[in-house]
Amino acid sequence: MARPRDRSNRFLPEFVTREKNRHGNVRYRFRKKGLPSGYFKATLGTEDFRTEYHAFLNPSAEKPKIARSTAAPGSLDEALDRYMNPITRLGPSEITQQKVKAVLEDFRNGDETSGYRGTRMLRGINFESVDKILAKKRVKTGVGNKTKGGINAAIKLRKELVRFFDFCLKAGLCEVNPAAQSEKLKVAIGERTKGFHTWTEAEIQQYRDHHKLGTRERLAMELYLWTDQRRCDVFKMGKAQIVGGRIPVVQAKTGKALWVPLAPQLLEAIVAMPPHLTSPFCFIVSRKGTAYTKESFGNWFKDACVAAGLMHHNGHGLRKATLRRLAELGTANKPMKALSGQERDETLAIYTADADQKRLADQAITALARWEMQAKQEDRDGEYRFTAND
Numbered sequence: 543m544a545r546p547r548d549r550s551n552r553f554l555p556e557f558v559t560r561e562k563n564r565h566g567n568v569r570y571r572f573r574k575k576g577l578p579s580g581y582f583k584a585t586l587g588t589e590d591f592r593t594e595y596h597a598f599l600n601p602s603a604e605k606p607k608i609a610r611s612t613a614a615p616g617s618l619d620e621a622l623d624r625y626m627n628p629i630t631r632l633g634p635s636e637i638t639q640q641k642v643k644a645v646l647e648d649f650r651n652g653d654e655t656s657g658y659r660g661t662r663m664l665r666g667i668n669f670e671s672v673d674k675i676l677a678k679k680r681v682k683t684g685v686g687n688k689t690k691g692g693i694n695a696a697i698k699l700r701k702e703l704v705r706f707f708d709f710c711l712k713a714g715l716c717e718v719n720p721a722a723q724s725e726k727l728k729v730a731i732g733e734r735t736k737g738f739h740t741w742t743e744a745e746i747q748q749y750r751d752h753h754k755l756g757t758r759e760r761l762a763m764e765l766y767l768w769t770d771q772r773r774c775d776v777f778k779m780g781k782a783q784i785v786g787g788r789i790p791v792v793q794a795k796t797g798k799a800l801w802v803p804l805a806p807q808l809l810e811a812i813v814a815m816p817p818h819l820t821s822p823f824c825f826i827v828s829r830k831g832t833a834y835t836k837e838s839f840g841n842w843f844k845d846a847c848v849a850a851g852l853m854h855h856n857g858h859g860l861r862k863a864t865l866r867r868l869a870e871l872g873t874a875n876k877p878m879k880a881l882s883g884q885e886r887d888e889t890l891a892i893y894t895a896d897a898d899q900k901r902l903a904d905q906a907i908t909a910l911a912r913w914e915m916q917a918k919q920e921d922r923d924g925e926y927r928f929t930a931n932d
Contacts, residue, residue: 554782555595558582567799568790572598585792587778587823587833616715618667619660622650625709637774637795645702653678664716669723676700676724697727739854740896741863752850755814759846762826762839766860768808770882773857777839780824781812791883798883862893869897 554560557574570586572594573579578601584590613619625646626632632642652659655678679699682692703721710716741749746767753759765776774794783789788801804812812825820826824833834842840857847855861882868878875887884890891898 554586557598558595566801568785574599577601585778585794586783587780589835614661616663616665617660618650618662618664621664621710621713621715622646622660622706624713624715625706631709635795635797642702645699646706649675649699649703664710667716667720668718669720672700672703672720672724676727680727693727693729697729700724700727737892738856738858738862740866740893741855741859745852745855746860746863749847749850749852749855753846755811756816758815758819758826759843759849761811761815761820762843762846762857763860764808764811765825766843766857767864768805769802770861770864771802772861773840773843774836776857777826777834777836778824780822781820782822793883796883796885798885800880800883802881865890865893866897869894870901872901 554570557572559571559573561569561571563569570582570591571579572582577598580598582591582594584594613623626643629639629643632639632646650658650660656675676696676699679691680693680696682695683690700721703724704719707716707719707721711719746763749763750760753763762776765779769776769779769789769791771791772793772795775791779789779791784804788803791800791802792798793800815825821831821833826839827833828838828842843857847853865878865882868881875890878890878894879885879887882890882893884893
């Protein structure tokens with residue numbers, strides 16, 4: 543008679559078990575008689591997890607071959623292909639790697655004016671060339687969510703080009719780093735932005751009034767608001783992951799492991815969901831019952847915001863709203879970093895600057911007003927008053 547599966551593993555795929563190491567971190571292990579066992583690297587519920595699962599089931603399957611670069615020696619194409627192989631050179635997490643790769647590929651492809659840059663010889667690129675490329679990138683084009691370029695995009699491009707040409711310098715592909723020699727970009731007052739819009743309390747209530755409990759749209763908003771996580775982590779959260787009233791999160795961007803407690807408001811939204819609109823593996827599923835990708839999840843939630851009359855709102859603005867709330871309550875940095883996963887006070891300050899400024903300004907005016915009133919009272923008390931006996 544087969545031994546019944548542990549209750550904590552009842553929602554997991556066959557031959558997969560949940561284990562907790564001595565540090566309290568949850569890991570998933572594949573074990574089947576006759577096949578090699580191993581631990582999953584990907585997060586439960588993701589496409590990468592399913593790929594790993596099938597690889598464990600079919601260990602003899604042929605692995606994809608790494609494509610060799612056919613670029614001309616000494617060209618930008620050859621240097622970029624070498625730099626991005628292995629892709630782990632671009633960053634510590636898959637999300638960072640893909641973002642950096644997109645920046646470099648955009649640089650390689652060029653624009654309508656410059657044409658394709660990949661065939662250019664690396665040694666022919668100097669700091670003046672880089673300055674011109676950055677000047678073009680600094681000009682923002684498009685409208686709404688279809689914008690490209692801008693000062694922040696130019697700063698990011700220069701940063702990645704400095705790293706790229708530094709690699710080329712060490713590899714003997716060039717003699718100088720033209721990106722490092724290029725002019726540093728400075729943000730003009732008119733170009734400064736506060737990033738994604740931070741939701742106000744009135745806007746949160748407006749969204750709740752439009753999307754009632756029991757809808758996917760409402761649950762998505764509460765997940766963003768009460769977990770304070772990024773889109774790339776929220777879209778793959780599910781019931782099967784809950785352990786001891788907390789959701790374990792391994793942040794896709796940073797790799798940091800967190801335990802996020804379930805707030806009563808979030809639990810209410812989870813319980814209110816009809817079974818046909820959700821899944822044990824993923825809270826938010828499409829109408830076909832399949833999980834979203836992080837991109838399609840973000841687009842779907844954006845549509846939900848527009849339907850509620852919130853035209854310039856998105857999920858990241860709710861992450862900022864959670865930190866704004868905590869800052870307004872006077873919460874110390876350490877608890878806020880424990881929830882959001884931020885590691886540096888300087889990064890956290892970007893999210894809480896407005897709330898901190900209001901709170902500290904209130905304290906300053908209150909202290910100043912109290913001081914003046916006390917000074918006047920002391921002056922009145924010190925005045926000599928004439929009486930009838932004088």
